[in-house]
Amino acid sequence: MNDMYIKRAVAKRCGLCGCVGDLFELPGVPEKFCSECSADLAMVAQLSTEIGAATKAGRSTDALASELSQTSRRILERTQSAGLRDRD
Numbered sequence: 001m002n003d004m005y006i007k008r009a010v011a012k013r014c015g016l017c018g019c020v021g022d023l024f025e026l027p028g029v030p031e032k033f034c035s036e037c038s039a040d041l042a043m044v045a046q047l048s049t050e051i052g053a054a055t056k057a058g059r060s061t062d063a064l065a066s067e068l069s070q071t072s073r074r075i076l077e078r079t080q081s082a083g084l085r086d087r088d
């Protein structure tokens with residue numbers, strides 16, 4: 001019962017940027033994320049899969065890779081700004 005309570009309290013914050021709001025679950029990930037972060041994480045997972053498939057097929061991954069790095073940077077920036085807020 002205690003465990004349930006803790007999980008519920010923690011689940012109110014995004015596991016990535018720490019914002020409070022509507023949160024979404026991703027398959028295979030214990031944390032929950034806000035709509036922005038879950039969309040970006042889903043994008044990263046999808047791009048990684050596509051890059052893997054393109055590599056196997058011998059196709060160019062340049063466009064996919066640049067999209068992946070843009071998405072990763074966006075996630076990183078959001079995480080860092082959340083971290084800066086916490087330190088203040």
Ligand SMILES: [Zn+2]
Binds near residue numbers: 038
């Ligand atoms: Zn978030």
